[in-house]
């Protein structure tokens with residue numbers, strides 16, 4: 005008997021909690037600009053979740069764009085490629101926004117952007133070929149997560165994965181990089197989706213797009229309608245109500261399929277793979293060209309920067325070079341954030357390089373950088389209503405103060421995805437995310453003892 009086809013959803017499912025953050029999508033209509041080759045790039049060996057790479061070049065080596073300069077050292081690891089051509093000037097150590105030191109390869113540009121002779125499109129005839137190609141491309145989750153994509157797509161048949169969810173919700177304020185990917189690179193996005201459906205034997209793909217991106221919705225729908233491939237009838241665009249943190253994996257799965265990922269389980273346990281739209285678009289282009297992951301679209305915005313825009317930069321370009329390309333600072337920068345204002349990381353200066361998973365640089369002036377002072381908790385319960393994971397942040401805060409590990413575990417502190425919705429909605433401006441991080445560290449340390 006023929007298996008019945010899984011229906012494509014016509015409207016999203018209700019999600020729990022979240023916050024009505026402002027959109028501030030100032031660069032939504034800003035056609036991406038390719039930044040000229042910088043004089044130097046710094047390529048840290050850790051640009052993903054998992055084991056860092058090992059440099060496979062030495063000082064003085066000449067490299068071309070696309071040459072591997074950092075080799076994988078484990079399964080959960082993705083190779084790193086030269087993003088400009090030139091000479092390796094040093095192997096050094098850099099401190100990344102996560103506070104850790106990593107080896108880094110520094111390349112001085114020869115100004116030529118010479119492409120590597122090793123570049124050629126991969127041959128794909130099976131899921132194994134696809135997984136290997138994705139590994140060799142250096143692809144990691146480009147929406148911010150940085151999880152190596154070849155591991156994510158290495159699903160086993162017994163998992164019955166039936167749904168690919170393409171994440172174009174881009175729910176953080178300011179960021180429009182994925183919006184521009186959907187508009188500017190639509191054909192590659194569709195090609196990437198079709199490839200994944202075909203070789204992973206996944207039944208359907210749902211592209212989740214928030215309703216504040218009408219141009220992305222239009223472009224994607226038109227491309228699907230015009231597509232002659234048989235997989236196209238199993239792909240849909242699902243318009244989602246704009247609400248933070250819709251782009252969080254578990255929240256998006258709920259919105260697109262109605263399925264709930266149980267605590268400590270993965271998307272694949274409910275039959276889903278979630279991939280960021282820029283990752284899928286890159287995959288489509290890699291399969292056609294063989295050019296590995298060497299550049300990244302970054303939204304540059306904020307009250308301290310002169311010209312807000314979307315810029316395509318070689319990975320490893322310094323934030324300073326990118327800000328200079330955007331006309332420099334127009335005011336003293338009070339806070340520099342890599343990523344969005346809700347989940348991004350504040351960095352002390354603009355010397356840090358752009359990594360694969362970075363999608364925004366926000367330079368805020370002093371006024372916009374100030375947070376209101378925290379006052380006493382008024383037990384209003386808004387943090388509980390806001391939590392998409394149905395946690396009680398106010399109780400976690402009490403457990404942290406009491407150093408009560410049992411209470412932290414009972415309140416599911418490790419399930420917190422640090423979205424910040426609770427803190428955003430707290431009328432007392434409590435620093436709930438920082439407190440929850442402390443709670444997680446306490447649980448972690450207690451488990452080690």
Ligand code: SF4
Nearest residue numbers: 381382384385387430
């Ligand atoms: S939202 Fe803030 S003030 Fe209200 S209960 Fe939670 S922590 Fe307390």
Ligand code: SF4
Nearest residue numbers: 391420421423424426
């Ligand atoms: S407790 Fe964690 S998951 Fe829940 S709203 Fe706060 S930061 Fe988000």
